[in-house]
Amino acid sequence: MAYADIRSELTVALVERQVADGGFGQLPGQPSRADATAWASTALRALDPAGSALHRALVRLEEWQQTDGRVPVEPGQAHAVWPSSLALTAWSGIPEHKAAADRTASFLTSISGVHVEPDPEGPVGHDTSIVGWAWTDGAHSWIEPTALGVLALTSSGRGADPRVDEARRMIADRQLPSGGWNYGNTTVFDRELEPTPEGTGPGLAALAGGAPAADVQNSLAYAIESWPRLNTPIAAGWILIGLTAWDQRPTGAEDSVMAILDRSDRFGGYTTEQLSLLALGWHGGMP
Amino acid sequence: MSDEGLTRREFLAAVGAVGAVAALTLVAKGDRPPARSPVFVARAEAYDGRLIDVISAGLVATGLTRSAVRGRNVLLKPNLVEPHRDRMHINTNPAVVRAAAEAFRQAGAATVTVAEGAGHRRDSLLVLEESGVGDVVVEDRLRYVDLNTDQIGVLRNRGRYTDLASLAFPTTALETDILVSVAKMKTHHWAGVTLSLKNMFGVMPGAVYGWPKNVLHFAGVERSILDINFTKKPDYAIIDGVVGMQGDGPIMGEPAPAGVVVMGPDPVAVDSTAARLMGIDPQSVPHLSVASQSLGRLNERLIEQRGEELTPLVTPFRLVPGIPAQDRLRPWL
Numbered sequence: 001m002a003y004a005d006i007r008s009e010l011t012v013a014l015v016e017r018q019v020a021d022g023g024f025g026q027l028p029g030q031p032s033r034a035d036a037t038a039w040a041s042t043a044l045r046a047l048d049p050a051g052s053a054l055h056r057a058l059v060r061l062e063e064w065q066q067t068d069g070r071v072p073v074e075p076g077q078a079h080a081v082w083p084s085s086l087a088l089t090a091w092s093g094i095p096e097h098k099a100a101a102d103r104t105a106s107f108l109t110s111i112s113g114v115h116v117e118p119d120p121e122g123p124v125g126h127d128t129s130i131v132g133w134a135w136t137d138g139a140h141s142w143i144e145p146t147a148l149g150v151l152a153l154t155s156s157g158r159g160a161d162p163r164v165d166e167a168r169r170m171i172a173d174r175q176l177p178s179g180g181w182n183y184g185n186t187t188v189f190d191r192e193l194e195p196t197p198e199g200t201g202p203g204l205a206a207l208a209g210g211a212p213a214a215d216v217q218n219s220l221a222y223a224i225e226s227w228p229r230l231n232t233p234i235a236a237g238w239i240l241i242g243l244t245a246w247d248q249r250p251t252g253a254e255d256s257v258m259a260i261l262d263r264s265d266r267f268g269g270y271t272t273e274q275l276s277l278l279a280l281g282w283h284g285g286m287p
Numbered sequence: 288m289s290d291e292g293l294t295r296r297e298f299l300a301a302v303g304a305v306g307a308v309a310a311l312t313l314v315a316k317g318d319r320p321p322a323r324s325p326v327f328v329a330r331a332e333a334y335d336g337r338l339i340d341v342i343s344a345g346l347v348a349t350g351l352t353r354s355a356v357r358g359r360n361v362l363l364k365p366n367l368v369e370p371h372r373d374r375m376h377i378n379t380n381p382a383v384v385r386a387a388a389e390a391f392r393q394a395g396a397a398t399v400t401v402a403e404g405a406g407h408r409r410d411s412l413l414v415l416e417e418s419g420v421g422d423v424v425v426e427d428r429l430r431y432v433d434l435n436t437d438q439i440g441v442l443r444n445r446g447r448y449t450d451l452a453s454l455a456f457p458t459t460a461l462e463t464d465i466l467v468s469v470a471k472m473k474t475h476h477w478a479g480v481t482l483s484l485k486n487m488f489g490v491m492p493g494a495v496y497g498w499p500k501n502v503l504h505f506a507g508v509e510r511s512i513l514d515i516n517f518t519k520k521p522d523y524a525i526i527d528g529v530v531g532m533q534g535d536g537p538i539m540g541e542p543a544p545a546g547v548v549v550m551g552p553d554p555v556a557v558d559s560t561a562a563r564l565m566g567i568d569p570q571s572v573p574h575l576s577v578a579s580q581s582l583g584r585l586n587e588r589l590i591e592q593r594g595e596e597l598t599p600l601v602t603p604f605r606l607v608p609g610i611p612a613q614d615r616l617r618p619w620l
Contacts, residue, residue, distance in 0.1 A: 026436045035436075035494055073494050074439060077455060079502065080495045114505070135497030139505055142498065144409060183407055183498050189476055189610060191539050194369070198409040234410035267412060267424060267431045274412070 006254055007047055009261060010279040014040055015053045017272065022056030026271040034064040035073045036272040038086035043276035045090055045287035061087050062100045069107030070137070082135045084108060085148035089286050092156035105156055108133070108149055109163050113141055125187030131163070132170035141170055142184035147202030150210075151286045168210040171203050179218025195219075197226045201238025205285065208245035220246055233260055233274040237281030244284035257282045324553035324584040325349040325591040326560045330600065331529050332546040338386035339393075342525065345550040346390055348593045351523060357395030362463035363387055364434075364521070366471040366486045367403045369538050370417030376532045376542040379471050381419035383527040383548070387469055388429055402459055404434030404489050406499040407538075411435060432459045435493035446517030448577075449506035454518050455495045461519070468521040468554060472531030472545060472561055474604050477508050479572045479612045480565065481537050482558040483524035487515045512574040516554065516582060524557040525550040528564060533604035545602040547595075555583025556590045563587075566603030567616045 018024055023032025024040040037057055044054040065071050066078065071087040073080040088104045091097035113134040118127050132146030146167045153164050174184050180195025181203035187193065200223050207216055223239050227250050230236040236256065243249050250256075260278055264270045270278070280286060327345035331338060346356070365379035388399045401424050405414045411433040415421040424431045437457035444454050460466060470486035478485050488500060488511070496502045503511035528547040534540035547564055551557045555578045559569035569575045569585050579585030606613040 026438075030438060033438075076441060077439070077495050080497075082497070134501060135493075136495075136502050139497060139501035142501070144498070183409070189535065189607070191535060193538075196408060196410075197413070230413075232410050232412040232416060235413045267415065267421070271433065271436050273436060 006258055006282055009258070010275070010282060011044070011047045011051070013261070013264075013275055014043060014047070014272070014279065015051070018053050018057065022060035024057065024272045026273060027269060032060060033074060034061065034071050034087075035083045037061050037064075038071065038083040038090060039273045039276035041090035042086050042286060043279040043283075046283035047279055049287070058090060058094065058097055061090065062097065065100055065103065068110075069103035069105070071104060079137045080135070081107075081111070081137045082133075082145045082148065085133070085145065085152040088152040089148075089155050092152070101156060105153065105158055108153065109158075109161055111137055113137070113139055115140065123189050124185055125190075125192075126185065127170075127173045130166060130170040130173055132167040141167075143171060143174060143181050143199050144183070144202045146171055147206035150206040154209075155286055165210075168207055171206050172211060172215065175203060175216070175219060178222075179220075180222035181219070195222050197223070197230055197235035197239045200226070201235075201240070201242035204242030205238075205245045213246065216246070220248055224248065224250070230256075231260055231263060233270055233278035233281075236260055237277030237279075240281030241285050249284060254282065320555070320579075320581060320583045321553060323589050323591050324551060324556035325593055326549065326551040326553070326556050328560060328564070328592065328594040328597060328600065329548045330546055330595050331548045332544075334380050334382035334529055336386075338382055338529075338548070339389045341548055342383075342386045342390040342550065343393060345525075345548065345594065346394060349551045351394070351552060353394050356391060356465065358397050359395075359464035360398045360400070360462075361391045361396045361465045361467060362400045362402055362460060363391075363467050363469050364402055364460070364486065364490060365420060365469045366473075366481070366489065367405055367414045367418045367420060369407060370414045372417055372419065375419070376530045376540075377471075377538055378418045378420070379469050379527050380529065381423045383525070383529070384420050384469060385423045385427060387467065387525055388423070388427055391465075391467075396465075398430065400430040400432055400459065400463065402432040402434050402437075402457070404437075404457065404491060404493055406489055406493070409493075409498055432457070434460065434490055435498075437492060439492060439495060442518050444514050444518055446510075446514035448510035448513040448517075449503075451502075451506055451514065454514060455492060456490065456519055457492050460490050465522045466519070467523045467525060469525045470527065472526050472528035472543070472547075472549070472565065473536040474533050474540060474565070474606060474613060475536045476607070476610050477612055478512065478574065479616050480558070480562055480567060482526055482561050483521060483554040484512050484516050484558055484574060484578065487519070487521060488512065490519070491515060509574045509577075513577055513582075516578065520582065521554050523550070523552050524554040526557060526561045528561060531565070531604065533565075533606075535607050535610070541605070543602065543604050545600070545604075547600050553583040555579055555585055559585040560590060560592075560597070563597060564601055566601055568618055571615050571618050
């Protein structure tokens with residue numbers, strides 16, 4: 001299928017589920033929620049940056065922003081701050097959303113979660129002192145929210161912020177000795193854990209441009225090895241984002257994206273998050 | 288101390304998902320448990336079609352008759368932690384999910400939904416596919432719901448073993464008529480064992496609690512297990528012990544062919560029986576011990592054993608010396 005056709009298919013699949021208030025729910029017919037809207041907005045920045053659907057979604061996203069800049073999953077779950085990075089990415093570079101983007105960037109650089117000096121006798125193998133970003137305010141840093149934070153600050157022109165550098169160090173520290181990442185633990189009780197595609201993609205994407213290729217060779221090898229068997233949108237989307245960031249995009253990626261899109265009815269339809277990550281994988285990264 | 292007031296031990300525990308077990312001096316609260324709880328134990332040495340008969344018999348033997356199931360919406364919550372086609376002892380086996388779904392359908396259930404909120408994995412569909420449960424969902428035309436991204440309903444925390452005032456649950460779990468925890472029989476390096484009560488961790492939405500359910504880990508695994516189950520107790524428990532996991536569970540352990548299925552309406556009684564079948568003292572598992580004071584029955588005298596005799600089926604699961612949560616599980620050693 002032609003490049004333009006895939007863009008169109010993905011765009012339509014997203015836009016047709018947009019809620020009347022401009023936001024997105026995770027599934028058609030559900031009320032809008034900030035996380036789904038943040039994912040859809042980020043994807044639409046890549047798919048259809050001039051479209052009215054994006055404009056309405058970005059406005060709706062601002063309505064969820066709290067005074068300190070955070071954009072939580074739901075207003076009543078203010079600790080669940082991870083959509084903030086996606087919101088920043090979606091707003092970045094658009095003059096009418098500059099104030100919102102600035103507030104969220106300030107929020108992201110102000111939160112640090114919970115970290116302590118590493119304990120050599122402790123059960124976990126990573127350096128628990130290095131700060132990235134957590135899924136939830138007040139928790140420990142993990143791979144995907146940290147990668148989303150790096151990508152958001154970088155895409156909004158804040159790549160030189162010291163938090164970006166530290167976050168990359170944190171991601172590098174969490175890389176598994178054999179290659180790849182999972183959610184963010186390396187060893188537990190001296191047993192090396194296993195990588196996952198959806199952990200490895202964000203790790204690779206966040207380190208691109210901030211680490212030498214030699215540092216991620218094992219992870220690239222794991223991603224390349226994983227790619228042919230992936231047929232689900234989150235894993236495939238993230239691996240494509242990660243490999244593209246290192247100029248290792250697999251041949252035939254577009255056909256694979258379409259094949260995955262065609263499987264969407266297998267379990268009753270993809271969530272907005274799944275569709276969005278597939279779209280971002282097709283695009284090859286964050287907008 | 289960290290800037291959040293946690294001690295280093297508590298912090299490291301939370302990072303690794305350890306509950307602050309040593310500090311678990313909990314007061315029982317909640318409703319009075321049933322006077323006696325039926326638990327059905329069946330010998331099941333293979334993942335084959337006979338499991339449907341086993342589970343159907345177990346439902347009847349423990350009081351979940353056709354009249355209790357007919358017209359009801361049933362939610363099966365399997366334990367899908369990490370997907371590995373070559374390591375089927377990690378997750379609830381798809382044959383058990385299929386058998387449970389069919390047994391409930393034969394009992395007259397209006398709908399059967401399979402739902403999970405995988406704790407470690409962000410790609411729930413990949414988990415579903417590689418666990419083999421995806422094929423069951425498709426072939427048997429079951430509905431599937433990703434609990435991590437489902438809509439949210441908030442309930443007052445009825446346990447209050449953690450400091451969390453309320454808990455966010457997926458609406459699918461709140462609205463179902465019969466919530467079934469379809470767990471795997473495993474040892475666990477943080478909680479000692481993971482059975483039907485621990486399996487309820489996977490109900491909690493990752494979108495709110497993070498991956499792997501960070502907020503609940505920081506609040507304490509054992510305490511969170513209690514809060515979740517005091518607030519939304521499963522209506523029924525089925526444990527896949529055909530091939531369980533021993534050693535460094537819940538992921539890195541080795542197969543434990545125990546050859547059993549354990550089931551019943553009281554998850555504490557079911558878990559306590561499963562623990563005994565694993566050669567583990569259920570009283571030594573903190574969340575079971577506390578839950579037994581008001582959520583369900585642990586004491587053998589208060590459990591109506593149905594099906595097979597317990598003693599011949601006991602298979603002592605290997606424990607890992609030096610893992611604190613497992614060191615305490617056999618106090619007689």
